Amino acid sequence: MADDALAGAVTAFLAHLRDERGLSPATVRHYGRDVEAFAHHAREADLPAWGRVTEADVRAFIAARHRRGLGGRSLARMLSALRTFFAYLMREGLVANNPATGVPAPRAPRRLPETLDVDETARLLDGNDDDTLARRDRAIFELVYSSGLRLAEVAALDVADVAGDPETLRVEGKGAKTRIVPVGRRARTAVQAWLAVRGSLSPAGEPALFVSRRGRRLAHRSIQQRLRVMARQQGLDRPVHPHMLRHAFATHLLESSGDLRAVQELLGHASLATTQVYTHLDFQHLAEVYDRAHPRARRKRD
Known part of the structure; x- marks a missing residue:
């Protein structure tokens, strides 16, 4: 996928979050970081276009991040950002479906509560x-x-x-x-x-x-x-x-x-x-x- 296609879609998405949805700068920054991480993965995997990204591609990305030690909550947040991103691309007519919709995040281990004996x-x-x-x-x-x-x-x-x-x-x-x-x-x-x-x-x-x-x-x-x-x-x-x-x-x-x-x-x-x-x-x-x-x-x- 060409760098200009990647960058252009991400830039337009972040402007949409900031100007149309009115999200806070911190939220826009977090969405941007997560989507940029996937864009980097798309470059490395030589994915042909946003519209050709499949659920298997998203699963491979999440699995790779999990192997690098990212926790369940962080992966769930990243998937949420990707779902929002692809929903925006669908609205703009750039993709036909949302490949992140059916991808579950690895379950985060439940932390035991602190207590007193x-x-x-x-x-x-x-x-x-x-x-x-x-x-x-x-x-x-x-x-x-x-x-x-x-x-x-x-x-x-x-x-x-x-x-x-x-x-x-x-x-x-x-x-x-x-x-x-x-x-x-x-x-x-x-x-x-x-x-x-x-x-x-x-x-x-x-x-x-x-x-x-x-x-x-x-x-x-x-x-x-x-x-x-x-x-x-x-x-x-x-x-x-x-x-x-x-x-x-x-x-x-x-x-x-x-x-x-x-x-x-x-x-x-x-x-x-x-x-x-x-x-x-x-x-x-x-x-x-x-x-x-x-x-x-x-x-x-x-």
Whole structure:
């Protein structure tokens, strides 16, 4: 394929993205980089014309990038750029079909979520709560761990949600889906301790359960920052974020019960496949125990 045909089509495509679709400069730059990579491949493979590019050509390009170490997410982004590019060429009458439409990206390996073990969780939550903000923070993170709450879910709680020291809590999760979750004894105790002093920060009529120094609903970022500080104070040697407590809830519950369906319901996952990542965490734990304990697994000492 001639260089001028390659360059002309790519230049016109990027102008279309910028001027007609109004995409940001960064997005146009990313599309341009991905399409230019394919154009370079077309030159190297001596493809005759854009209209003669086949699905097999696109597959060969993606396979080559995969062999060079490009990950699944990057390849998926690259395929998205190619589909958009060939859709533009179809609109302009330069090609008859879109050869990138049926090409799947290699599946990216699922990253296991970071979590805390039982001892780390206990160390984190068993700190002092001898001032108002410490009581508030203790209540927040006891609830997250006790009930497997998301950051947005705990931040959205109102005082009315915990009226009467309930043993269950109704929360609204992703997609406005409501679920009922249990509230453990320690979490209930921590919430009641916070409610006893909440009035010193919160003005009358404020519905939010957890409020800032100014008496307003506590922001997500503030909750994240408070947990990082709390983890450092308790001697944890790595960054801790609220979702790690939700992961700890799921992992510890699954280790004890083995009931994946129950964990799915408690987490509010729409698909069991989402919850199954915790079976990998559980297996990792069992494998570590096996390696330490089984006579045929232990390494010989030097």
